[in-house]
Amino acid sequence: MTKTIMLVDDSDSLRHLVRIVLEGEGYGLIEACDGCDALSKLNGRKVHLIISDINMPNMDGLTFVKAVRNLPDHKFAPIIMLTTNHHEASRKEAREAGVKAWMVKPFDKLQLLEMVSRFAMP
Amino acid sequence: MELDQALQTFIVESRELLEAMEESLLGLESSPDDHDAINAIFRAAHTIKGSGGLFGLDGIVAFTHVVENVLDRVRSGEVPINGDLIALLLSCRDYIGMLVDQIAADSAAQPDKETEATGIMLLNQLRTYQAGEKKQSPISATAQSQPRMAVVPPPDGTVESDHWHISLRFGHDVLRNGMDPLAFIRYLDNMGKIIHVVTLPDAMPLAPDMDPESCYLGFEIDFHGDGVDKTTIEGVFEFVRDDCTLRILPPHSRIEEYTRLINELPEDKIHLGELLVNSGSLTRKELDEALHLQQILRAEYSQEAAPKLGDILVEQRVVQPELVDAALGKQKLAKENKAQESKLIRIQADKLDQLINLVGEMVIAGAATSLLAQRTCDPALHEATSTLSRLVEEIRDSALQLRMVQIGETFNRFNRVVRDVSKDLGKDIGLSICGAETELDKSVVEKIGDPLMHLVRNSMDHGIEKAEVRRQRGKPAKGTVHLNAYHESGSIVVEVGDDGGGLNREKIFAKALEKGLITASQNLSDVEVYGLIFEAWFSTAEQVTNLSGRGVGMDVVRRNIEALRGTVEIDSREGIGTTVKIRLPLTLAIIDGFLMGVGSASYVVPLDMVMECIELDEAERRESRESNYINLRGTVLPFIRLRDHFRERSKVSRRENIVVVQYAGQKAGLVVDELMGEFQTVIKPLGKLFGNLKGISGSTILGSGEVALILDVPALIQRAASRDAQLLACSQAEQIVA
Known part of the structure; x- marks a missing residue:
């Protein structure tokens, strides 16, 4: 069965690249351009993993992560942050909200695949 | 291959972001x-x-990183935003755009020396705003020196009575600066009636500390004035404005009026302060002061804890809380509308083009099917095909609608152009935009940018006079360039106007004579004379600037517009201004046409241009054989026999009809044999070989598979009208000889 991954980022080109990498390995992808968009797309679907940026319009990544934790269906969905944000404070905040891992852009293809296969829900 | 595609996505995305960045930067100004x-x-x-x-675009990353750092400091309030910084950030934006363009041209390109030098220069300028530089901004310095007056507050934040309430605290230096506080109050009394004055001596220190040269007075004034607004009252205190604390609260009855005004303002202003200023309840000066205070507070508190602008305004007692609420409500509405607008799907243009092509083929195939159905005389089949053709028509309309984009985006780009060029020229020029929501075909929008740019620059350079000249002529010192777009009978009109000096008819006429474009005996209308400036190498400007005046350009403008099947004309009034009108077809792909037959051939004219069809009866046929015009209900209607025009050799038919067509206010008749009715026309461009043919703008395929020519109505009308004028001139000459 294909595993579905949700990718939340406001950059078209980043989503494009991640899509090339992940679809090449047989994952299914749901893309969203910000937190609000992602929440509306989560509704009623099962995702095995969420990858999210932090700095986005409308709803930023940290707010989004906290909102996901309040959804009964997605309470335990693993989340990876993929971002350029280095602030220790936001890392801490993310960890407390249950984020599994933190990747810094620009990402490495193998590293991304390794992370995804490690954290995606069975 | 896939990576290349992703890079394209990056380029498109960056350009969009840069565009948004420019818009926001200009907004910040x-x-x-x-x-x-x-x-x-x-x-x-x-x-x-x-x-x-x-x-791995290291050049872009390194440069943008510095810009981002500076912006981060702006965002956290560490660096104040001002004109210089905005100008610098705009240059940085341009530089990033340049880097992206280079990547787009050649993804492996390294920036050349010149580009690199620009980059280094910008980085040096940015450095002054980066962390580690002196933190003491001028704003916090003034914050301390600002007098904090501890006096009795005004009785209440609101005014119950029907009078203006003015709280006035003079600064200590007012007397030293040679001002008489009482004089202002007397002056105020001239404008209306002072109902009540309370003098506040609370600020007066004890006798040993008192400086007899300092002013310690404060006043609370109730004032009644008919037709007086807030700005006028503020104007009374203009000379001491910087040296006193002034609060003006409007009468109670005015609040309702202001609330109504706020709600009636156009939707697009979404800044609270601007809303209040526009409604007249807040003066510009009060707003600036409040914004200034907000900046100081932001520096003192953290970002979130700093009070909102509305709260500051209420606390400073310059507006009533009700008004702030009304404005906030309005602001929310405008923001929601904005958010709704941006629900878009991005599609590649070539996919859309393919869809339009297929729809075109479907229209032709549909026409063939209906034709066959008509021949079979089977009513059920007939019914089915007519439903089908109605649906095809709807699909055609919605497919074409997909290609329509609003012209606003193109217009908005000119905000920057006008700003930059007016600085270069040293003229104060503003831009006003109208009809930004008018839609036209995307391919037209892409090609109209350059001609518009030329016209706007021309208006700014040659049209609008220097400030001194404008003042002499009794015009406002600030010039204005207008961009306007609207629909008019099947075409779109885009206007570029200015309130400058206008064209000089005599000068153009003389110049055209000198160049041999016209002869002295020619009698030309104003529009025709102004049209001469579109001829190649035509320039009446005495001085060539680096923007315009070399005489190339206006003819290029006309050629570009004619390539889009459009026309251009000029209207001008000396001393008042010039307006260039560009008229463009709605779409370049599929139109509603009117099909007519001459001999064995078929011709199509755009249906929007057809006014009426009339039969040419036997008597008129004989009469008009020589003259080529008829009497249409009392007006002269010149016409063209398509049979003669296209040298049709077949036998003259028994009956002839005139199709009256109109374009840009001119009418002419086309004489044809047969009227065949409405026809959905898929425009196929003519080959290069036929590019020079006059009177034909394209071709189309009929349901039967035959080819029909699409007539170029503007060219035909002009031909009919000009031949008419020549005939008239000839007959006048004959009379003189006789």
Whole structure:
């Protein structure tokens, strides 16, 4: 069965690249351009993993992560942050909200695949 | 291959972000406190940097990183936003755009020396705004020196009575500066009636501390004035404005009026302060002061804890809380509308083009099917095909609608152009935009940018006079360029206007004579004379500037517009201004046409241009054989026999009809044999070989598979009209000889 991954980022080109990498390995992808968009797309679907940026319009990544934790269906969905944000404070905040891992852009293809296969829900 | 595609996505995305960045930066110029705009600018830089890193574009990443740092400091309030910084950030935006363009041209390109030098220069300028530089900004310095007056507050934040309430605290230096506080109050009394004055001596220190040269007075004044507004009252205290604390509260009855005004303002202003200023309840000066105070408070508190502008305004007692609420409600509405507008899907243009092509083929195939159905005389089949053709028509309309884009985006680009060029020229020029929501075909929008740019620059350079000249002529010192777009009978009109000096008819006429474009005996209308400036190498400007005046350009403008099947004309009034009208077809792909037959051939004219069809009866046929015009209900209607025009050799038919067509206010008749009715016309361009043919603009395929020619109505009308004028001139000459 294909595993579905949700990718939340406001950059078209980043989503494009991640899509090339992940679809090449047989994952299914749901893309969203910000937190609000992602929440509306989560509704009623099962995702095995969420990858999210932090700095986005409308709803930023940290707010989004906290909102996901309040959804009964997605309470335990693993989340990876993929971002350029280095602030220790936001890392801490993310960890407390249950984020599994933190990747810094620009990402490495193998590293991304390794992370995804490690954290995606069975 | 896939990576290349992703890089294309990056380029498109960066350009969009840069565009948004420019818009926000220009917005900041007028409202430097718009936090959303600052955030949007920061995010644009941030995303470009992040995505640039994915593709290993180190040049972009390194430069954008510095810009992002500065923006981060702006965002957190450490660096105040001002004109210089905005100008610098605009240059940085241009530089990033240049780097992206280079990547687009050649993804492996390294920046050349010149580009690199620009980059280094910009980085040096940015450095002054980066962390580690002196933190003491001029704003916090003034914050301390500002007098904090501890006096009795005005009785209440609101005014119950029907009078203006003015709280006035003079600064200590008023007397030293040679001002008499009482004189202002007397002056105020001239404008209306002072109902009540309370003098506040509370600020008066004890006798040993008192300086007899300092002013310690404060006043609370109730004032009644008919037709007086807030700005007028503020104007009374203009000379001491910087040296006193002034609060003006409007009468109670005015609050309702202001609330109504706020609700009636156009939707697009979304800044609270601007809303209040526009409704007249707040003066510009009060707003600036409040914004200034907000900046100081932001520096003192953290970002979130700083009070909102509305709260500051209420606390400072310059507006009533009700008005702030009304404005906030309005602001929310405008923001919601904005958010709704941006629900878009991005599609590649060539996919859309393919769809339009297929729809075109479907229209032709549909026409063939209906034709066959008609021949079979089977009513059920007939019915089915007519339903089908109705649906095809709807699909055609919605497919074409997909290609329509609003012209506003193109117009908005000119904000920057007008700003930059007016600085270069040293003229104060504003831009006013009208009809930004008018839609036209995307391919037309793409090609109209350059001609518009030329016309706008021309208006600014040659049209609008220098400030001194304008003042002499009794015009406002600030010139205006207008961009306007609207629909008019099947075509779109785009206007570029200015309130400058207008064209000089005599000068153009003389110049055209000198160049041999016309002869002295020619009698030309104003529009025809002004049209001469579109001839090649035509320039009446005494001085050539680096913007315009070399005589190339206006003819290029006309050629570009004619290539889009459009026309251009000029209207001008000396001393008042010039307006260039560009008329363009709605679409370049599929139109509603009117099909007519001459001999064995078929011709199509755009249905929007057809006014009426009349039969040419036997008597008129004989009469008109020589003259080529008829009497249409009392007016002269020149016409063209398509049979003669296209040298049709077949036998003259028994009956003839005139199709009256109109374009840009001119009418002419086309004489044809047969009227065949409405026809959905898929425009196929003519080959290069036929490019020079006059009177034909394209071709189309009929349901039967035959080819029909699409007539170029503007060219035919002009031909009919000019031949008419020649005939008239000839007959006049004969009379003189006789």
